[in-house]
Amino acid sequence: MSKPDVAALSMDPALLARARQSFLAEVGTEAQAELATRFDRHAPRLLHWLSKLYGRQPMFERWLLSLCTTLGTLARARPPVLCELDRERERDPDWFIHEKRVGYCAYVDRFGGDLNGVAERVDYLENLGVGYLHLLPFLQARTGDSDGGFAVASFEAIEPALGNMSDLEQLATRLRKARISLCADLVLNHVADEHPWAVAAMQGDQHYRSYFHLFSDRRVPNRYEQTVAQIFPQTAPGNFTYNDALRSWVWTTFYPYQWDLNYAYPPVFASIAFALLKLANRGVEIFRLDSAPFLWKRLGTPCTNLPEVHHILSALRAIVGMVAPGVLLKAEAIVASTDLLPYLGVGETLGSECHLAYHSGLMAASWTALGEGRTTLLRQLLDSTPTLPAHTGWMTYVRCHDDIVWGVLRSDVEAAGDDFTQRIGNAAAFLEGRRPGSFGHGVAFQSTDGNAVHGTNGMAATLVGLDSADNADALRRFALMYGLAFAVGTVPLLYMGDELAQPSNDAHDDAGLMALDGRWAQRPRLDLARLQQRFDGNTIAGKAYAAIKALIAARNDASFDPCATVETLDCHNEALLAIRRGERFTVVFNFSDKPQPVDWTGLHAGDGWTTLLQTADDAAIDAGILPAWAMVWRKKP
Numbered sequence: 001m002s003k004p005d006v007a008a009l010s011m012d013p014a015l016l017a018r019a020r021q022s023f024l025a026e027v028g029t030e031a032q033a034e035l036a037t038r039f040d041r042h043a044p045r046l047l048h049w050l051s052k053l054y055g056r057q058p059m060f061e062r063w064l065l066s067l068c069t070t071l072g073t074l075a076r077a078r079p080p081v082l083c084e085l086d087r088e089r090e091r092d093p094d095w096f097i098h099e100k101r102v103g104y105c106a107y108v109d110r111f112g113g114d115l116n117g118v119a120e121r122v123d124y125l126e127n128l129g130v131g132y133l134h135l136l137p138f139l140q141a142r143t144g145d146s147d148g149g150f151a152v153a154s155f156e157a158i159e160p161a162l163g164n165m166s167d168l169e170q171l172a173t174r175l176r177k178a179r180i181s182l183c184a185d186l187v188l189n190h191v192a193d194e195h196p197w198a199v200a201a202m203q204g205d206q207h208y209r210s211y212f213h214l215f216s217d218r219r220v221p222n223r224y225e226q227t228v229a230q231i232f233p234q235t236a237p238g239n240f241t242y243n244d245a246l247r248s249w250v251w252t253t254f255y256p257y258q259w260d261l262n263y264a265y266p267p268v269f270a271s272i273a274f275a276l277l278k279l280a281n282r283g284v285e286i287f288r289l290d291s292a293p294f295l296w297k298r299l300g301t302p303c304t305n306l307p308e309v310h311h312i313l314s315a316l317r318a319i320v321g322m323v324a325p326g327v328l329l330k331a332e333a334i335v336a337s338t339d340l341l342p343y344l345g346v347g348e349t350l351g352s353e354c355h356l357a358y359h360s361g362l363m364a365a366s367w368t369a370l371g372e373g374r375t376t377l378l379r380q381l382l383d384s385t386p387t388l389p390a391h392t393g394w395m396t397y398v399r400c401h402d403d404i405v406w407g408v409l410r411s412d413v414e415a416a417g418d419d420f421t422q423r424i425g426n427a428a429a430f431l432e433g434r435r436p437g438s439f440g441h442g443v444a445f446q447s448t449d450g451n452a453v454h455g456t457n458g459m460a461a462t463l464v465g466l467d468s469a470d471n472a473d474a475l476r477r478f479a480l481m482y483g484l485a486f487a488v489g490t491v492p493l494l495y496m497g498d499e500l501a502q503p504s505n506d507a508h509d510d511a512g513l514m515a516l517d518g519r520w521a522q523r524p525r526l527d528l529a530r531l532q533q534r535f536d537g538n539t540i541a542g543k544a545y546a547a548i549k550a551l552i553a554a555r556n557d558a559s560f561d562p563c564a565t566v567e568t569l570d571c572h573n574e575a576l577l578a579i580r581r582g583e584r585f586t587v588v589f590n591f592s593d594k595p596q597p598v599d600w601t602g603l604h605a606g607d608g609w610t611t612l613l614q615t616a617d618d619a620a621i622d623a624g625i626l627p628a629w630a631m632v633w634r635k636k637p
């Protein structure tokens with residue numbers, strides 16, 4: 001697939017020439033050629049989208065030129081080692097795909113205490129086989145509740161309890177030596193009410209008041225509320241919060257202390273772009289664009305996934321291409337599958353949006369399959385997942401710090417002709433231990449009404465029942481869920497503690513947090529006792545650790561082609577899911593509680609194929625039987 005023709009982009013050539021001058025001003029002759037090439041490659045797209053978004057604003061040209069001047073300054077400030085990385089990755093833009101990197105996601109404090117503590121655990125990650133570390137928000141957060149750091153009070157400082165900027169740089173360097181890319185959250189939809197922009201707005205500064213969506217009375221908010229969904233309907237109902245100092249209602253999609261930024265005001269875009277690039281210059285290699293779907297609002301719409309969101313992301317991508325081309329952008333868009341692909345760039349933003357996106361629908365469908373004991377929805381999801389645009393990939397995962405957001409499946413369930421609340425409500429209730437035969441001990445999130453489905457909380461081990469029973473079935477369910485993520489993802493993501501089968505959080509000192517926000521159930525501290533047990537095959541931790549290591553090893557086998565498209569195969573059995581990835585790699589998963597026959601020849605993975613990984617005894621497999629919740633990875637040598 002080719003990039004959209006630069007000539008087809010609309011912008012004023014005279015303005016482009018002046019922007020080029022601003023960008024290249026004061027660049028030494030040495031760097032000039034390289035930066036000029038990057039400008040010529042990416043700036044037409046930047047100007048195209050920015051003109052579209054902001055071209056009608058007064059002073060647009062002056063703003064744009066000053067933006068380009070600052071981008072030039074940030075490009076010049078980029079440290080030489082990172083410039084080298086940029087060049088390498090420009091030569092090989094698919095590096096993150098064919099290097100078969102496995103991700104790991106953790107809170108800084110819960111994993112290592114602080115940034116230096118994380119640095120001390122780099123060996124652990126290296127030995128595990130991780131090539132990508134996503135640290136949840138570590139920038140300075142507001143005091144008191146901060147939504148786990150997602151209420152950012154400063155983009156320029158580290159949360160004091162976690163360290164400082166120099167610790168961050170050292171950690172990034174240490175990670176890079178181990179070939180682990182550091183991924184950081186860029187919370188770009190909102191800032192904390194303590195952020196200097198919010199404080200200035202409260203002091204009446206007109207410029208900063210424009211950073212937010214403010215309404216003097218309820219008339220307009222009421223109209224928005226008719227079409228905008230609620231993320232935390234119980235703990236933070238509504239999307240607007242009245243603030244006395246502002247004498248206005250302020251848009252707060254999430255918690256009342258998280259103020260949505262107004263991207264219709266150009267300086268917001270510039271401020272966020274600079275924040276991103278400054279962190280990139282400290283060594284952050286990947287940005288998780290938190291809550292990306294919410295960046296643009298329009299009356300009468302759900303105010304998610306609007307076209308302008310994609311224009312903003314495409315403009316950010318162009319900026320990254322100009323200043324820090326080694327950096328990857330990852331969309332956190334927990335949306336219906338049909339709305340998801342555009343985040344990887346399709347149509348007018350083809351090849352120029354995010355490099356990676358979470359496949360949240362697949363994650364939720366895999367839990368549905370486990371809850372239902374059948375794979376129909378999962379297969380439907382996989383079959384309807386469009387082919388990835390070139391140079392992009394899916395992040396696949398089993399659990400994360402958030403709940404399993406069931407709503408992402410609504411349109412798929414309805415397309416299957418089923419009632420969403422009934423079908424998904426049943427699967428969720430099963431995983432939450434509320435159905436006969438349940439093995440899971442998850443907890444419903446944001447819905448006390450037993451008939452409503454919103455989200456489910458819990459660590460993977462707890463949801464598969466590996467918390468209460470050290471049994472082979474539970475372990476197979478655990479491996480099955482991770483097996484799916486590892487078999488179908490471009491970059492599969494491990495969630496901290498899962499490699500040791502840590503159950504949901506039951507720490508007494510977290511009780512307050514959990515009462516406030518149930519998602520803390522899946523945010524335990526790293527269990528050091530389990531960490532010690534990881535090589536002991538007689539412990540649950542040791543078994544889980546071995547299972548994860550085996551998955552990483554199997555992905556590294558030559559038969560596993562990360563560039564190949566995943567296709568499902570027909571098993572004529574709803575309990576099973578079979579996938580093929582390229583010519584040499586096939587996996588069959590049994591999501592049911594009963595053994596199922598498998599016809600390897602019928603799946604064209606019989607003669608001449610060997611087993612790469614299995615979670616059942618040879619005897620059963622040789623007899624053509626896949627035990628309950630087992631999987632077999634086959635390869636053609």
Ligand code: OTU
Pocket residue numbers: 147148150187231254290291292293332333334401402403405455
């Ligand atoms: C993201 O969440 C983060 O992952 C959450 O931890 C934050 O609370 C939230 O943003 C606000 O910063 O925005 O696009 O439970 O999955 O809110 C989806 C719902 C998000 C989360 C959802 C998600």
